[in-house]
Amino acid sequence: MKALYLATTLALATAGSGIAWAQNAAAATTPAPDASLTVTFEQIEMPEGQILLSLYDNEAAHDAGGKPVRAAMAKVEGKTVSVVFEGLAPGRYAIKAFHDVDGDGKMKTNPFGMPLEPFAFSNNAKPVGGPARWEAASFDVPVGASETRIAIQ
Template identity: 45%
Template sequence: MKTASLFLTPALGLLAAGLASAPALAADLSVTFEPGAETGRIMVALFDSQAAYDEGRSVRQAVVDVAAGQRTAAFDGLPDGDYAVRAFHDVNGDGRMTTNPFGMPTEPYAFSNNARGNMGPAKWDQARFAASGATVQTVSIK
């Protein structure tokens, strides 16, 4: 029994030190969507920096099953900070955003803050919002 405690004590000490130095996870983000159709799914991507947003590197993703009556994506345990959401309504259920021959989306899409792009997606500064504690965003998909 003594041998086991010799191995566990240092491990518990390292675990406690790691927990003490870990950033506080305080933000619970809820994004509620107002879809224009009652079919398909809404594909949601969450970004935590302008670089990630510009490069399309989401930190979390979610799928909202509109056909099953869902309207909300939840992202729990996030560090407090700035975030942005990109989403599109996969009305036809093929798992990707459908575009016309010129590359323009033919399925509804949206950004946090209901930001709108001009000849492209909304910019980070338009879509960015601060999340701290319980944070709610309502986004209209158009």
Template identity: 35%
Template sequence: MKKIILSILIIAISQLTFSQENCELVVKVENIKKIQGSLKIAVYDHHDHFLSKEIFGDDKLIKSDSVQFSFKGLGEGTYAVSIFHDVNDNGKLDSNFMGIPSEPYAFSNNAKGMFGPPSFEDCQFEIKDGLQKIVISL
């Protein structure tokens, strides 16, 4: 009896571990105005780390008016995404003398901020078992 219970427990734990890291996020960025530079993306999993400590990041050269990113190995949970178009490819989001970004940027849910970036809560979306696709308009 102990072997049966132990076997069931091991199977349950392995299934739980497998499903927690079995999700994929696909982000399609559309409406890119200038076909130059690169697109930088960051994925966040908690409001305390939003815009400061991403769990995944990537960048791609822009060759068309849309770019797609894929992130595998995510667990189920709540996430948010930020992107910016590094037009001059200098590795940073340029801003004007008042600190307002001068390069295009966007967030998941196409959230907009007032007097600053939107909150994590405005940008958040759920990932459940399997594939989650989102579209962001730049």
């Protein structure tokens, strides 16, 4: 009787782990949900140059000048310009951008480090003693398509 109980218990345990393994294997092969984000810059005063932007997915990188998860450049030819990021993981993001009016790929600053070219942050967050912080600039990107609008200052 004891041997039958042990054999039945092992058989059930093995069958159960086989089911769990099959579920885990299915989950491993199922692609993660994708998100896309359209970023539209508005109120562009000078229809020339390009918008350079960086997309961050964490506070440490955003606030400490770390590496963005994505970066893009969009040629300016009017009062608005859009950039689309595909294949993002749903989550929290923040954007830093500037209007490179002269097209040299660098933000022009005065001798004190103050920007001389228009710039902006997601949520239209305002700079306070430096670039806007993650807390003010971050926003959620859900599964599927989403959009954010940013006014270039």
